[in-house]
Amino acid sequence: MNISETPEQIRQFLAPLRSKNIAFVATMGCLHAGHINLIRKAKSLADVVVVSIYVNPMQFGENEDFSKYPNTFEKDTEICKNEGVDVIFHPSNLYPSDGAKVTLKVRDISNLLCGISRPSHFDGVVTVVNMLFNIIRPDIAIFGEKDWQQLAIIRRMVSDLHMPIEIIGSDIIRESDGLAMSSRNRYLSPSERQKSLCLSQTMLLVKNNIEQGEKALRSIQFGIDNLRKYDIHPEYLEIRDELTLKPENNITSQSRMFIAAKIGNTRLIDNASLKSATENTL
Numbered sequence: 001m002n003i004s005e006t007p008e009q010i011r012q013f014l015a016p017l018r019s020k021n022i023a024f025v026a027t028m029g030c031l032h033a034g035h036i037n038l039i040r041k042a043k044s045l046a047d048v049v050v051v052s053i054y055v056n057p058m059q060f061g062e063n064e065d066f067s068k069y070p071n072t073f074e075k076d077t078e079i080c081k082n083e084g085v086d087v088i089f090h091p092s093n094l095y096p097s098d099g100a101k102v103t104l105k106v107r108d109i110s111n112l113l114c115g116i117s118r119p120s121h122f123d124g125v126v127t128v129v130n131m132l133f134n135i136i137r138p139d140i141a142i143f144g145e146k147d148w149q150q151l152a153i154i155r156r157m158v159s160d161l162h163m164p165i166e167i168i169g170s171d172i173i174r175e176s177d178g179l180a181m182s183s184r185n186r187y188l189s190p191s192e193r194q195k196s197l198c199l200s201q202t203m204l205l206v207k208n209n210i211e212q213g214e215k216a217l218r219s220i221q222f223g224i225d226n227l228r229k230y231d232i233h234p235e236y237l238e239i240r241d242e243l244t245l246k247p248e249n250n251i252t253s254q255s256r257m258f259i260a261a262k263i264g265n266t267r268l269i270d271n272a273s274l275k276s277a278t279e280n281t282l
Contacts, residue, residue, distance in 0.1 A: 001077075001080060001081045001085055001086065001087065001088065002086065002087040002088070003077070003087070003088045003090055004087055004088070004089050004090070005090055005091055005092065006091060007091070007094075007135045010050070010087060010089045010135060010136065011135065013087055014048070014050070014087070014136065014137075017047075017048050017086075018137075020046075020047035020048050021045070021046040021047045021048065021139045021140065022046055022047070022048045022049075022050060022136070022137070022138045022139050022140070023042035023043070023045055023046030023048070023049050023050070023138060023139065023140040023141070023142060024042070024049075024050045024051075024052070024132070024133075024136050024138035024140065024141045024142070025038045025039055025042050025049070025050070025051045025052070025141075025142050026052050026054075026129060026132055026141070026143070027051060027052060027053055027076075028053070028054065028055045028056065028069065028183070029053040029054075029055065029070070029071065029072060029073060029076050029183075030069070030070045030071075030072050030076070030183035030186075031072070031075070031076045031079045031080075032181050032182075032183065033173050033181055034144055034146065034172075034173040034180075034181040034182070035079075035144075036079065036083060037144075037170055037171070037173050038142045038143070038144060038170050039051060039080070039083045039085060040083065041142050041168070041170045042140070042142045043083070043084055045140055045142075045168070046139065046140055048086045048087075049084070049085050049086050049087075050085075050086065050087050050088075050089060050136050050138065051080050051085050051087075051088050051089070052088070052089040052090070052091075052132055052136070053073065053076055053088055053089070053090045054089070054090065054091055054094065054128070054132075055069050055071075056094075056124055056125070056128040057095075057124075058095070058100060058103075058120075058123070058124030058127055058128060059120075059121050059122075059123075059124030059125050059128065060121075060124070061118055061119070061120055061121060064118075065184070065187075069183075070183065070186065073090065076088075089132070089135070089136065094128065094131050094132075100127065102127075103123055103124075103127045104123065104126040104127045104130055104157065105122075105123050105126070106122060106126055106153045106156050106157055106160075109149070109152055109153055109156060109244075109245045110122035110123070110126075110149075110153055112149075112245060113149050113236060113238070113240075113245065113258055113260070114149055114260060114269065115149070116235075116236075117235055117260075122149075122150070122153050125150055125153065125154075126153060126154065126157050129154055129157070130157065130161075133158075133163060133165060138165055139164075139165065139166065140165070140166045140168060141154075141165055141166070141167055141168070142168050142169075142170055143167065143168070143169060143170070144169070144170050144172065144173075145169045145170060145171055145172050145271070146172045146173075146180050146181070146182065146269065146270065146271070147269070148169075148242070148256065148258065148271045149245065149258070151167070151169050152242075152243070152245055154167055155167045172270070172271075172282075174200070174282070177197055178197060178200035178201065178204075178282070179193075179196050179197060179199070179200060180199075180200065180268075180269075180270045182268065182269075184266055184267070184268065185266075185268075187264075187265070187266040188263065188264070188266055189264065192263045192264045192266065195230055195231070195232060195263050196263055196268060198226070198227055198230050198232055199227075199232075199259055199261060199268060199270050200270060200282055202223045202226050202227055202237070202259070203223070203257055203259055203270060203271075203272050203282060204272075204282060205222070205223060205226065206219045206220060206222065206223040206237070206257060207257065207272060207274060207282070209222060210251060210274065216239055216248070216249055216250070216251060217249060220237055220238065220239065223237050223259075224237050227261055232261050232262070232263055233261060233262040233263075234259070234260070234261045235260040235261055235262065235267070236258065236259065236260050237257070237258070237259045237261075238257070238258050239251070239255055239256070239257050239258075239274065240255075240256060240258060241254050241255065241256070242254050242255070242256035242273065251274055252275075253275045254275070255273075255274040255275065256271055256272065256273050256274060257271060257272050257273075257274055258270075258271045259271065
């Protein structure tokens with residue numbers, strides 16, 4: 001397995017492989033089972049798998065966790081090697097010394113849900129993903145569905161800029177008790193970890209209420225009240241169209257529930273499709 005630290009190095013490594021299908025998985029490291037699932041999906045779809053490990057400072061706002069974001073590169077390298085990754089792209093910095101002067105922005109869908117409390121976050125995401133796409137030039141890129149808004153934004157960027165890249169979403173991977181896997185779960189204290197189960201449980205309650213005929217708005221308010229009852233601070237709990245991210249009051253096959261909440265100092269997100277009318281699962 002190759003480890004490239006500069007754009008020039010990875011371009012040189014990939015040059016003789018351009019006739020093959022190349023799949024790309026973008027990460028910030030601290031790899032867990034969710035990332036492994038992305039890598040395995042990439043391997044099933046392509047001949048060559050590239051994983052980037054880069055903590056992008058531009059997608060962190062003030063008072064966010066950039067400085068304390070965990071660095072587990074040695075462990076991440078071992079995981080990638082065991083999963084048959086061909087090359088890790090691990091740059092120390094992708095931005096000029098005088099800062100980013102050229103940035104991208106996806107309007108409308110980046111200004112809602114997570115974009116309200118993190119106003120510059122998605123600008124940083126699309127800017128760095130565009131850089132990575134230009135450097136790696138993959139045929140396929142795999143992104144996790146836990147970050148559904150990010151997935152929708154990247155799809156829009158690729159579509160609007162006519163990039164010859166297929167964007168594929170991969171299922172949310174959950175802990176055995178239902179918590180969506182995230183690198184930030186490690187910030188939770190034992191008591192906060194227990195509280196965190198309320199996110200997936202609340203989504204399931206709301207989903208079941210809707211499926212039993214309860215009005216969507218009333219079900220959502222019930223879910224918000226349920227979170228607050230356990231001293232969890234909901235940022236949003238909403239139902240939106242999963243393609244356009246526009247709000248929905250009437251449930252359709254494209255309806256998806258989105259949740260963000262703070263437990264202590266840790267912000268967690270999750271989402272679930274509402275198209276399965278009878279399944280008692282997320």
